[in-house]
Every structure is written in C-alpha cells, then in structure tokens.
Amino acid sequence: MKCKLYFVLLCVFTTFMMRSQNNQTAQRFFYEHTFKTTKSATEGEKIITILDVSKDKSIYRDYTVIAQDSILEIEVEKMKKTGVFVQMEKLIKMPKFSYKIAKNYPTFETSYIDGIEKSLYGYKEKNNFDWKIIEEKAVIEGYNCQKATVTYAGRQWEAWFTLDLPFQDGPYKFKGLPGLIVKLSDLELDYQWVLKANKKIYNYNENSFSDNLYYNGNFTVNYTARPKFEKVYTEYKKDPLAAMRGQLKPEMMAQKMPGSQVTYGQMIDNQNKILKEILNSNTNPIELN
Template sequence: MKKLFSVFLIALFAFAGAQESKETANRFFYELTFKPKKDSAKVDKVITILDITDKNRSIYQDYTVIAQDSIMKIEMEAIKKSGMMRDFSKSLKTPKISARIYKSYPGMKVQYVDKIANGFTPTNIGYSEDLKFNWNILSDKQKIGEYNTQKATTEYGGRKWTAWFTADIPFQDGPYKFYGLPGLIVKIEDSDKNYSWVLQGNKKIKDYTEFSYIESLMQASGGKVNELSREKFEKTFSDFKKDPFASVRPMITQEMMSKSIPGMDGTVGDMMKKQEKQYKDFYNANDNPIEKDQATDKKKK
C-alpha cells in the first residue's frame, strides 16, 4: 500500500524531469499573465522560472511547487512524527503548468517534457525540436524595470509575438521555447495579449537541482525521457488527460479500493476519485494553448 500512496503524492506534486546532478544556475523569474479560456476575458497569473545552468542547458518550468519546498518539509516532518498520512492539497497551491522545457547550448535543441502515469510508475514523455525563430530586430528601445531593452518581433504557433530583450544579460534565451535574440528576453507577448511574460528578477543558485524537495524525496523524477514524435506525444498525452488512471486502475483490487487511509478521510477509492477530478480540472482549465496552430491541427484530424 505504501507504493500506492506514493503514486498519489507523485501525481499531485511531481512534474519532474532529469536525474539530480550538482550544478550552479542563474535563475530568472518571469511573471506569466495569460487567458486560460479562449471565450473569456479572465486572466490568470503564475511565476515561472528559467534556470540557465553551467552545464550548457536551460530549464523552464512553473515555480509553484519549488516555491513551496519549506511547507513540504514541515508537512513531511509532521507525517514522520505522527506516522499518519496527510492531505497535502489542503495546504499547497496547485501549479498552473505541468511541463518542463529544456534547451541545450549552443545548438539550442528544444525538448518539451511532461509526465504521465505508467502503472505505479511516473514516466516522462517528450518530443524534441530543432526550432529556429525568424526574429525581426527593430530600433525601438524601452526601459522595462531595471533593464534597457530593444524590440523584436516574430511569428510562432499561429501567433504574432513582440519581444523586448536586453544585451546587458548575455544569454540568448527566454521563457517557454523562445530564444535566439542577442540578449535575454525581458518581456514577450502575443498581439492579442493571450500570453505575456515579464522578467521580475534573478538570482544565482548553488547546488542547483531542477526538481523540488518533494520530487527528490519521492524519487519522482520519472527517469529517462521517452522521446516520441510530436504527433505521438500529443496523442499519448491526450489519452492520459482523458483517463489519468487508465494504467493504474487494473492493478488495484476492490479490496484495496475499500481500504481506509490512516490520517485521511475516506478510502483509497475515494482518494482516487478526488485525484482524478483534480487531474481533469487541471487539464480542462486551459483551452487556449500557447501554440494556437497545434490545437487547430488537432481539430482537422
């Protein structure tokens, strides 16, 4: 049963990528403002991070889980002392973004990675792109926060983008998949303002790891990435979103489903239903993807 409980913790908190390794990194904090629903004016905000490491790579991800490491340490200590499970969802915020995006220097191969369940094992799936942005660098300049920036435009994913970059920070990188300007991207948004990233600050990270305390504790990195074609990735991930526990359900007996969980309300079956709803709520919360043309392509198929 311990293995089963671990899977639910992993499912709720773990969106990890590669195995732990000692690095240093420059961490850049971007506030992402976005419209999760196409037919709504409602906007949402989340802090995301771009970590550029000394091992010739960068990792972009939601900062929510990592930001809650101190809370998780307190929760885990309480579990150790009491010997009872606790429902972490009552004290933690849910991330807005589950994927991680890796870029490798200097060639800037872009890898998009997300996690699915494979039985009781979290599995990383992803696809890679040799992505080249056709930037049009303009003479317009603007002060954004403390940064002196210059304007550039491009088209990607069915959207027109305007970026402001600073040559004062000599990384040719940026949030999400964006890169390739002669300096770090400070701000980038599409013409309809569905997605907008603005750099809020940065700091140096020693003994850097790309995953959070709970991911490390649960050994929930998901192992090596299973590389798929983009089409196969989209199909596999779409199937997972429709039925997150499809690979787990056949492995759980009715007897296991009816067992109560010490320290938590309800049975294993109740917890599965709750987790399944959380999964579906998470994935159904956004029908306005960054890459708009990908959603259009799906509808045509």
C-alpha cells in the same frame, strides 16, 4: 495542465527520495506570466515561472510547487513519523503547468517534457525563430531593451530583449535573440511574460524535492515524435489515474487512508476528477498550430 502532488499523496507512505546536492551553479530568472485559458476571458491569470540557466542548458517551468518545496518536505516528514495521512492539497497551492522546457546549449535543441502517471515523456525539436529586430528601444524593469517581432505557432509575438543579460534565451521555447528576453507577448495579449527578478542558485539541481518524491528519482524521459506524444497525452487527460486504479486490488481500494475515513478508492476517484478538470481547463493554448 495538471498537479503532480495528487500522485505524491498516494505514494508518500511507500517511497521517499531526498534531493541530491552538487556544486553546479545556475542563474534563475523569475517571470510574471499572465495568460488566458479561454479566448472569451476578459482577464488573465497570473503566476510566476522561472528560467534556470546553467552551464549546459536552461530549464523553464512553473515555479509554484518549487516555491513550496520546504513546506512539502516538512509535511512528508510528519507523515513518515506519525503514519497519519495529511491532505496536502489543502496546504499547498497547485501549479497551473506541469511541463518543463529544456534547451541544450550551444545548439539550443528544445525538449518539451511532461509526466504521464509516474513516468516522463517528451519530444525534441529545433525551433528556428525568424526574429525581426527593430530599432525601437525602451527601459523595461530597469533594463535597456530593444524590440523584436516574430511569427510562431499561429501567433504574432512582440519581444523586448536586453544586452545587459547576455543569454540568447527566454521563457517557454523562445530563444535566439542577442540578449535575454525581458518582456514577451502575443499581439492579442493572451500570453505575456515580464522579467521581475533574478538570483544565483548554488548547489543547483533541476529536479526539486517534489520531483524526486513523485518520480522516485527516475528522471529518464521517454522521447517520441511530437504527434505521438500529443496523442498519448490526449488519451491520458480522459482518465488520468486509470493506470494507478488498475494496479490496486479491490481490498486495497476499500482500505481507509491512515488516520482518515477516506478510502484509497475514494481518494483516487476524487483526485481523478480534479485532475481531469485541471488537464482540460485550457482551451487557448500558446501554440495554435
């Protein structure tokens, strides 16, 4: 887990990319996601995650930053006009997860994508969920649902799917049931998703304003084998802003941010500390093996 906005704050005076518009339409499903970052936690944290289903793929991600895109856009415009740095981390709620899960249709090949510095990295896999569909039925969040169970990544999972929404998809990497997953949890209730709402998105673009700003419009993903990806990501978590720090000359590090008494060097050190805490805070991952 990490926050891309910290990098945005450091680059906002040199790069700016507006969102592109297109005629694509997507169906957005909002899931209330409850999770425990440690096994000893007595209560889980709650956030909203989304599953965007378009013609040729689905995208699952944390909704936190996307929901604040308009606020971010306004603040960026202000900084462009005034040249005065604004500490937006005090205005914007930070996301808990920065990764995206993409499933390509109709094969459902799954891609796990995350950012390391200002580049996208990921791995692809074909997950086969050996679902056991059970006759038990219930009405959940207004949908007629049926129960299914599966063992995946070291956990036992219980899902409720509905034929009312004919998408063989669900939150995170889960897929392959006859209808959309409405509710999903592991038996220990470390992770749970519940479908709360859905709406149609017109002029849909899977890359948000903050995505465009952060990656400067470059969404090429550097795919590698999963073990290599995890090794690189583990090293990245030890010092998230190492590459950025190395790119700045000493005189730049000593220079104060526009309209602020904080130097670029202090800014980087402060954000590096926060990023390390966020990146290393979850000791109870979804996938145990």
